[in-house]
Amino acid sequence: MEKGANFLFAGVNFNKKKFSSDFARFQEKKESDNSVEGFSLFESEKTEPEEVKVSVNKRKRKAIVSESVEGFNVFKSSKQSAPLVNEENVKEEDGQTKAKKELYRQMEWDALFRKKYNIHVSGANVPSPLKTFADLSSRYGSKSYLLRNLAELGYKEPTPIQRQAIPVLLSDRECFACAPTGSGKTLAFLCPMLMKLKQTSKAGIRAVILCPTRELAAQTTRECKKLAKGKKFRIKLMKKELVRRADLSKFSCDILISTPLRLRLAIRKRKIDLSRVEYLVLDEADKLFEVGDLLKQIDPVVKACSNPSIIRSLFSATLPDFVEELARSIMHDAVRVIVGRKNTASESIKQKLVYAGSEEGKLLALRQSFAESLNPPVLIFVQSKERAKELYGELAFDNIRAGVMHSDLSQTQRDDAVDDFRAGKTWVLIATDVIARGMDFKGVSCVINYDFPDSASAYIHRIGRSGRAGRSGEAITFYTEDDIPFLRNIANVMKASGCEVPSWIMALPKLKGKKHRPRRDSISTAPKDEKVLPKLKGKKRRPRRDSISTRPKDAEE
Numbered sequence: 311m312e313k314g315a316n317f318l319f320a321g322v323n324f325n326k327k328k329f330s331s332d333f334a335r336f337q338e339k340k341e342s343d344n345s346v347e348g349f350s351l352f353e354s355e356k357t358e359p360e361e362v363k364v365s366v367n368k369r370k371r372k373a374i375v376s377e378s379v380e381g382f383n384v385f386k387s388s389k390q391s392a393p394l395v396n397e398e399n400v401k402e403e404d405g406q407t408k409a410k411k412e413l414y415r416q417m418e419w420d421a422l423f424r425k426k427y428n429i430h431v432s433g434a435n436v437p438s439p440l441k442t443f444a445d446l447s448s449r450y451g452s453k454s455y456l457l458r459n460l461a462e463l464g465y466k467e468p469t470p471i472q473r474q475a476i477p478v479l480l481s482d483r484e485c486f487a488c489a490p491t492g493s494g495k496t497l498a499f500l501c502p503m504l505m506k507l508k509q510t511s512k513a514g515i516r517a518v519i520l521c522p523t524r525e526l527a528a529q530t531t532r533e534c535k536k537l538a539k540g541k542k543f544r545i546k547l548m549k550k551e552l553v554r555r556a557d558l559s560k561f562s563c564d565i566l567i568s569t570p571l572r573l574r575l576a577i578r579k580r581k582i583d584l585s586r587v588e589y590l591v592l593d594e595a596d597k598l599f600e601v602g603d604l605l606k607q608i609d610p611v612v613k614a615c616s617n618p619s620i621i622r623s624l625f626s627a628t629l630p631d632f633v634e635e636l637a638r639s640i641m642h643d644a645v646r647v648i649v650g651r652k653n654t655a656s657e658s659i660k661q662k663l664v665y666a667g668s669e670e671g672k673l674l675a676l677r678q679s680f681a682e683s684l685n686p687p688v689l690i691f692v693q694s695k696e697r698a699k700e701l702y703g704e705l706a707f708d709n710i711r712a713g714v715m716h717s718d719l720s721q722t723q724r725d726d727a728v729d730d731f732r733a734g735k736t737w738v739l740i741a742t743d744v745i746a747r748g749m750d751f752k753g754v755s756c757v758i759n760y761d762f763p764d765s766a767s768a769y770i771h772r773i774g775r776s777g778r779a780g781r782s783g784e785a786i787t788f789y790t791e792d793d794i795p796f797l798r799n800i801a802n803v804m805k806a807s808g809c810e811v812p813s814w815i816m817a818l819p820k821l822k823g824k825k826h827r828p829r830r831d832s833i834s835t836a837p838k839d840e841k842v843l844p845k846l847k848g849k850k851r852r853p854r855r856d857s858i859s860t861r862p863k864d865a866e867e
């Protein structure tokens with residue numbers, strides 16, 4: 311499909327010569343949109359006349375047109391175009407008006423459809439959302455293998471992010487997408503990538519997907535292979551062994567999935583050639599753009615992908631403003647797609663805050679909740695690998711089938727921990743934030759933030775390991791006296807997704823931009839002065855404990 315103004319009229323028999331004045335109006339609009347160094351795209355939510363191809367049931371259309379869509383941003387730009395559909399002009403200019411009317415109806419139809427699915431778009435000429443997966447073949451000529459694989463995977467209809475991001479990418483537009491955790495973003499970038507690559511080729515490395523962790527890169531590779539089943543695409547995960555190869559300058563594959571660190575090493579030491587990459591996806595983009603190691607690692611990768619016609623896309627469930635700014639500096643004519651409200655948690659997760667007072671209180675609260683209602687699989691997040699080891703050691707006393715996952719483990723141990731949890735061999739997985747993003751453990755019924763998350767976005771991603779693909783989930787967050795000043799950030803997220811939050815928390819002073827990683831006492835129920843643990847045989851351990859209360863001592867309602 312063509313880009314720019316031509317794309318606007320794809321699928322419509324529109325005489326550009328005859329209606330040159332109208333055509334010019336659309337062109338002028340588009341040029342002025344792009345004139346402010348690419349920034350205007352994102353400043354206000356705008357939608358321009360869009361692709362017209364779908365024939366909508368007339369009666370339905372009438373109903374739709376007469377329905378008022380209050381506050382829906384698309385109509386702001388519809389107002390700007392109002393002279394085009396002025397009733398009197400419509401009567402006078404018949405042929406010309408027909409095409410305009412069709413265009414306008416399509417815009418309204420798209421707007422209502424987006425409203426229904428809570429999709430918000432910005433950018434010029436945003437393509438119509440997908441109604442069904444069948445649109446992939448009727449509108450974009452997808453091969454039958456893809457529809458077959460989607461059906462085999464049990465995907466009956468596209469999720470909201472898939473409805474909008476797939477047509478954007480299939481129209482050769484760069485894309486900037488934010489949708490809740492577990493809402494199918496992976497398919498939203500894999501599907502158009504496979505369709506665009508069409509078939510395998512030895513023309514270098516054709517597409518790159520960057521993920522912040524090895525586990526996520528491996529999971530994305532598996533998903534990609536499932537979706538490509540029946541086609542001979544060469545889909546490669548950048549493993550350690552591959553990076554060790556002496557010379558990668560001649561290495562080629564259709565899709566390469568990697569962490570930024572491994573790909574940077576391959577560029578620097580093994581001369582891997584990314585100059586022919588046609589598609590670059592930055593998954594969990596805000597994590598990749600986080601100032602620090604990852605940002606340093608993606609910079610040389612983005613630069614090495616020097617193909618001028620490259621299509622880049624950014625996906626995440628959280629999109630802080632600084633990431634939008636950074637993205638604007640690298641993307642051209644991008645479309646921004648937001649599903650729901652930016653930076654909110656999935657609404658299918660029941661969220662709860664539990665006051666545990668002290669570190670010791672947390673262990674008690676955890677044991678109590680396990681005793682009362684352990685509904686595996688449960689994922690427990692802690693602040694550091696040291697604490698993951700400590701908590702794992704504690705739960706070993708409790709006859710609970712637990713596993714542990716942190717960055718001190720070997721790759722095989724990390725893989726085993728994830729596989730055992732997925733297979734139900736372990737019921738509880740204690741982990742650091744290394745698996746907080748992107749990991750798709752389908753059945754996780756509950757996430758416990760044993761240690762308070764260091765930011766609102768960390769919270770959103772952690773709890774997003776439950777409640778995926780429309781399932782319900784539960785998230786419990788323990789907090790101690792030390793965490794109280796940071797409660798409000800999390801409470802805001804909870805409130806935005808419809809959970810109840812005590813008013814005293816909402817009245818706490820606002821804290822901005824600070825990461826919360828306090829020094830915490832070690833996780834142990836052993837008395838503090840006990841240096842060497844005596845060997846105990848058959849003795850029950852019942853230490854004196856502070857009482858468990860769900861409210862801080864000085865909290866006011």
Ligand SMILES: Nc1ncnc2c1ncn2[C@@H]1O[C@H](COP(=O)(O)OP(=O)(O)OP(=O)(O)O)[C@@H](O)[C@H]1O
Nearest residue numbers: 465467468469491492493494495496627748750779
């Ligand atoms: N159209 C669909 N219909 C039903 N299930 C789907 C569909 N698309 C994806 N899924 C399933 O939804 C789950 C979540 O998808 P995915 O991992 O892509 O979410 P995500 O939005 O990337 O989440 P996160 O932000 O946590 O990375 C997966 O198990 C996937 O198989």
